[in-house]
Amino acid sequence: MNNYTCKLRSVGNPDHAQYAPVSNPKFVESDTLTGIASAAREYISFWNLGGGNWPKTIVKQHGKPVAIISYNGRLWDFRDRSKEIPCAS
DSSP states (O other): OOOEEEEEOOOOOGGGTOOSOSSOOEEEEESSHHHHHHHHHHHHHHTTOOGGGOOOEEEEETTEEEEEEOTTSOEEESSOTTSEEOOOO
């Protein structure tokens, strides 16, 4: 059973005259946080997203929020966003 889930998506960036999402949403599951972070980096690359297109992206473990994925694919503790969660790339 996959421990972690995340919905990857984008938002439009008004600085570039984008007013709607520029990608199709994708639901990902993984047994590891590394797998989730890797899927996020691949998604960003595939859709050629910029930082202004990346919304708050929450990773859940068994339905409970545990991490936030930043645009650079790094993971941050959901409760204390100053704490990075180490993850192999």
